[in-house]
Amino acid sequence: MPANAGRALIVDEGTSWSTLCAVRALARSGWSVTVGCPGARGIAAASRHVDAVHDVPSLAEGIEPFESALRDALARSRAEVVFGGGDAEVLALSLLHDRLDAVVPYPDEARVRRAFDKWELLEAARRVGLGVPPSAIEAPAGPITYPVLVKSRRHWDPAHRVDATRLEATVATTGDEVDAAMARIRAAGGDPIVQEFVDGEHLSVVLLRARDGRVLGRVHQRIEHRWPVPAGWTVRARTVPVDTDLDAGCRALLEDLEWCGLVELEFIRGADGVARLIDFNGRHYGSMELAVAAGVDLPTLWALDATRRPVAPAPEARVGVRFQRLGGDLRRALADRSRRTAGSVLGTLGYAWGAHHSTLRLRDPRPALEYLAATASGRRARA
Numbered sequence: 001m002p003a004n005a006g007r008a009l010i011v012d013e014g015t016s017w018s019t020l021c022a023v024r025a026l027a028r029s030g031w032s033v034t035v036g037c038p039g040a041r042g043i044a045a046a047s048r049h050v051d052a053v054h055d056v057p058s059l060a061e062g063i064e065p066f067e068s069a070l071r072d073a074l075a076r077s078r079a080e081v082v083f084g085g086g087d088a089e090v091l092a093l094s095l096l097h098d099r100l101d102a103v104v105p106y107p108d109e110a111r112v113r114r115a116f117d118k119w120e121l122l123e124a125a126r127r128v129g130l131g132v133p134p135s136a137i138e139a140p141a142g143p144i145t146y147p148v149l150v151k152s153r154r155h156w157d158p159a160h161r162v163d164a165t166r167l168e169a170t171v172a173t174t175g176d177e178v179d180a181a182m183a184r185i186r187a188a189g190g191d192p193i194v195q196e197f198v199d200g201e202h203l204s205v206v207l208l209r210a211r212d213g214r215v216l217g218r219v220h221q222r223i224e225h226r227w228p229v230p231a232g233w234t235v236r237a238r239t240v241p242v243d244t245d246l247d248a249g250c251r252a253l254l255e256d257l258e259w260c261g262l263v264e265l266e267f268i269r270g271a272d273g274v275a276r277l278i279d280f281n282g283r284h285y286g287s288m289e290l291a292v293a294a295g296v297d298l299p300t301l302w303a304l305d306a307t308r309r310p311v312a313p314a315p316e317a318r319v320g321v322r323f324q325r326l327g328g329d330l331r332r333a334l335a336d337r338s339r340r341t342a343g344s345v346l347g348t349l350g351y352a353w354g355a356h357h358s359t360l361r362l363r364d365p366r367p368a369l370e371y372l373a374a375t376a377s378g379r380r381a382r383a
Helices: 017-028 063-077 087-095 109-116 118-127 175-187 244-257 288-293 298-306 326-335 341-352 366-377
Strands: 007-011 032-037 052-055 081-084 148-152 170-172 192-196 201-209 215-227 233-239 261-269 275-281 322-324
Touching: 007 017, 007 063, 017 032, 017 288, 017 298, 032 063, 052 063, 063 087, 081 087, 087 109, 109 118, 109 244, 118 244, 118 275, 148 175, 170 175, 175 192, 201 244, 201 298, 215 244, 215 288, 215 298, 215 326, 233 288, 233 326, 244 261, 261 298, 288 298, 288 322, 322 341, 326 341
Parallel strands: 007 032, 007 081, 032 052
Antiparallel strands: 148 170, 148 192, 201 215, 201 261, 215 233, 233 322, 261 275
8 A cells, every 4th residue: 555545435325426436536546445335235336446345224224323334344444534425424424523433524513514404505605605596495485487496405314214315306397396396305304495497507616625724626617418307417527617706706605614625516607697506515426537537636635635644736627528427428318309319329429439437447347237237126216
């Protein structure tokens, strides 16, 4: 193991592409990486770069069995730092911040809760001058311009035992659909908000803020396609030049939230030219492979800073680097009724050449095979 490398544990639901990216990046830097996931089986767990895999149950089973299995995985792996693959795992780790024999590289529970609360996030964004979509905690009274997004203030809350650790947003086009989406979120233990659907250019600003306040790495990217449309995962993106005004606003937001660590901030820039904040991902994120390919090794920089190893800021990300999640992009192309399906599929396959991919890698094929097996069996759909 190189002198500046260490041991890391990543816990997730077994379905995270971002965990796979982190595993590969850390392993390339000489780190020993262990994965904890339900049944000790998952996309990242299948990678040849993983040193060991441990059975860590989903937080949908409760935080007590999660904590017990996590402690065992930490003891057996001798990991110095533990990362969460999703919002639920990050919230749980922040709750266990002072009870684990490893570094938890997130702020304390109060600050994580505040940043992950979509309503609190909007209030903080307003304070620092960032644009936000019109939003309401209850269904707006009077005429509504449809469609709207109905989302939970938090994907998961340790105070509630629910059947899922992520409550996805719903696009609603009628009042009845709004009511049904809000009822579904409440039944799962969440608190819904209703947000005006903004159409326009999708952007992400990625920042890694060190414990001492320095920015160790940044990437600005344009999201070219999502799946499911219009509020799903990034399936196609490319790096773009830094927007200095937007970058400054994002730094002010992290200062307001007292956030340290990695964050991906998602925006939509409407026809009026205003970029409006729609999401905060304070963890490894789905299109992170794009940042690594563009020369900003966020997983390694974060691990080095978290474990108090020497670390220098990364160079600026190369512009024009492309990312694709091929499976999701093909599904989007097949569902695209605005174009001839055959042409859309061929264009998607053409984009794959020269793009950097979330899962597919010829020298590490097992994660892609695991993804296909999980999709065929329905395990991924249930997750």
